[in-house]
Amino acid sequence: MSPKLLLIFFIILSYAGVFFVFRKRSLSLLVGMEYLLLGFLFSLVDIEIDSLKPLLFPFLGWIGFLTGSQLKLKYVLRLDKKFYLSVILFTVLLTGTITVVLSALLSAEHAVLIAIALVPISYRTVAQFITEDRFVLFFIGIIPFLAMLLLLLFYFVRLTMDSLLLMVIFILVFSIISRFILTHLDDKKSINLLLVGLIIFISESCAVLGLSSLVVNFCVGIYIANFCPYRDIIFSALYKDEKQLYIMFLLLLGMFAGIRLEPAVFLNSLLIILVVLCCKYLFLKITYFQLQSHHWFYFLAPGGFAITLATDFWLFEGGARASAWFSSFLVSVISLQCISVLMSKSYEV
């Protein structure tokens, strides 16, 4: 059997197996981290799969598009300015603090990126424990958008002027084209099919030109959310299969990224976890942010956005297999998610 066929067989088997083990369509509180671990296991099998790496870009594109398509300006402008100020301060200051501390361990670039990725808090995890406090839920819900904007700024600094201009042109052109095409369809099936095609096309074009698939699709999503008449149908289509697509993304990511089994990686992970634990603890205790009324462990889980943001940069860098910083990061995310869930559960009891 060809190695690639074997790989496809593994993916189907694991998806079906995990689906059976967890017995439901819903994800556990670990927000799919078990699938990432399964992907790591596959990465240990000696098969050449680097040529399949472009499969990851459409997943990032879909997450970017889905995130952007939530940002309707009329919703966003409804929220209080003081609220925005506190979320922005929380996100920016926490990112800055984590960056400064992590700079002692990692390169400045990786420190900034890990900080941006670890600031978002898993909405899914928090909403399981805190159901009534809408202020807190809104607070958690807004942070990923700010993290996405910070990532955009990061790319602005990181990219050359030519690449930067190319990215801006891409965003503008794809936004206008996507809106134009989507507006001229009038049945749901055609819109859904075209949407899939657009996301794959935009994402793979970004991959070829060395641009961020996540950020470009995020910006296109914002444009569609505000200017396309079928914005709600588009959002529903993107949202409908989010769990299944995310599970596939994690399986593939685990397989392509692999993990470097070296003591230095785990030591770095441990230090990242400690830094994030301490920084989040301190920030969540600041009364100005009004988050201290709930147990701070609820806010520790980084969730899906953390992995998505860091994966985008990992691919942007070339997506080296078993990269040291990315391995450390993924181990930290899985550990933080587990710590948060275990502590939150025991606190509930």
Add this chain to the structure above:
Amino acid sequence: MTNAKLLVCIISNEKKLEDILEALIEAGFTGGSILDVRGMFEYLADEIPLFAGFRSLIEDHTKTNKMFMSVMQDEAKLRQAMDIIENIYGSFAETNTGIMFSVDVANIRGIKQ
């Protein structure tokens, strides 16, 4: 067995509930109860999102359908009430609009004339 019928009406567009109740009161139907209920698929689909937390907050996915229940004196009153509801709410034939039905009432205590 009495002649009374229990009218059960579940509507998904709660904006029309007030109009329906006003019309029923004007026609002389003064008793009834309203409950918040959730459809089977609505319940199953109500998962906390992974990436769409903000939108789910804004659009409040906890929305419920409204169930109106009222005991009607007899078949004629029941049909009149059903017609009033359908005139205001529109047809129930479309999917995801709701359902309206009646059942015979065997025993009653406490009905006000």
